[in-house]
Amino acid sequence: MKQHALEISNLRKMYKGELGEKDVLGLDDLTLTIPRGEVFAFIGPNGAGKTTTIKLLMRLMFPTSGSVMILGESNASRRAMRKIGFLPEQPRMYEYLTGREFLDFTGRLFSLGKEERLKRSDLLLKRVGLGERGNALIRSYSRGMMQRLGLAQALMNEPEIVILDEPMASLDPVGRKDFRDTILQLKAQGKTIFFSSHILSDAEMIADRVGILKEGRLQRVADLEALTDLGTSAVEVTFRLDQEKQGRIGDSWQKVAVQGGQVMIRLPDRKQLSRLLSDVQSWEGEIISVVPVRQSLEDIFMAELGR
Amino acid sequence: MRILAVMENTFKETIRNRILLNILVFAIGLILLSLVIGDWSLGEQSKVIKDFGLSAMSIFGLLIAVFIGIRLMVQELEGRTIYIIASKPVHRWEIVTGKYLGLALTLAVNVLLMTAALLAAGWLMEGTIDTALLPAVLLIYIEILLIVAFSLFFSSFSSPVLSAIFTLTVFISGHLSGYLHDFVKLYEDRGFHWLLKLIYYVVPNLEKLNIKLAVVEHLKTGPHAVVLGAVYGLSYVLLLLIFTSLIFEKKDLK
Ligand SMILES: Nc1ncnc2c1ncn2[C@@H]1O[C@H](COP(=O)(O)OP(=O)(O)O)[C@@H](O)[C@H]1O
């Protein structure tokens, strides 16, 4: 049986207002299925409901309605939780422990044996780039180091699904790159990754799919593979053609730009490309470039959020 | 075991806390200071020291209990460390129980150190170690366990300041339980009668855990009173832990 990594059904969260305050909608009717092995980016501006969703997934909060299934089991089951690694937003860890002690502690919460914990702490400290700093008190860590340790603790149980809330928020450029590498490594191992961000470019480089959230509602799920699939995208053809010969083009093609002896034509469908190329030859024109244009994630993002 | 992990971690947290250490040093200092006071009071010196010492132990034990009990919960919840812990495959009651046991261990260490100071003071005075004090110490410890269970309970649903107020209210009304009983009778026809009655029935009678005077005076207390007191106190603790766990189990960690 093929189970999905995450199956979120009609998930809704209303924050009850304290005495006299109004209730606040945190998340409205989210239905979303994440297949195994996918890297899913959950994108939206601050206050969109990303953290709300993730806390509901992790059962840190309880939904007003709706349900979450993890690998075919309710997220209320501890067996399901054993397969998840979780990094909260701006993670905080016990400051009176060293990074290594903290990893050991989380390992115990996963009921790992002592040797296993030692081995994995060592490995993970290296992997997230903390290395020797693992023996320093967490009190002395910068925000970026906390984020790195947070990622390490999320991987202590070698989880099948990794859920990360704003994992790149306090990382410097090097940290971001390290982080992306780690995500890609995890993906290569077949892990499922669900992460949130308010920054679009975080998603563009590593995600398979992107969900765009706004004011508690999922606006759209975009498949990045499809977006970047050249087979279906439009094409822009630029060629040189003497100005006196440009009349030959006629109305059969839609000119996007003409600049002196240069003409650019956009083809909504690349199937017409070979016809255009032979036309250009017959006009005695000279092809300069054929460039696929794709709708960028940013176009979609702006379109969804601008509404 | 997961509870054990939480317990050890809590113990580490509390003993690495400098403020706690300060209170403890102060308490021990005060107990030893009683030697000086004892010197002034003619004849009854050793009794005064013991009485004073036991009282100091119970007051400081209480302060430490309220302080670390509430602080621990605040730090966990508002310090957001709870997100990492509660998202692990752990039951929330295991977290509550582990934390409680960790606190209990810290408090045990505190009480032991204060007891050592008290016995040392007595020994300096009399040249003997008065083991008759130990049953009183045990009951003081149980009272502290009870108070810290209350502080965890209140913190599971109210703000730190309110929790501290509630816990102190329990402490005071628990010691005035006997008077409370009289009040309930006296104000039978008043509007707030139900409140007095509620407090009287819900709040444990902490005087049952107070045998200080008896041991200082070397009156017979018998193992009976001690065992009964211990069972009484620990039953309350168990009940409170169950309630705290139930509340915590359903709590949105916003
Ligand atoms: N504890 C809370 N109490 C009341 N409202 C909240 C609480 N947490 C979040 N919200 C509200 O829920 C909405 C979603 O917030 P959140 O999930 O934190 O967004 P994001 O993580 O995308 O920035 C916001 O309108 C926010 O004000």
Ligand SMILES: [Mg+2]
């Ligand atoms: Mg957020």
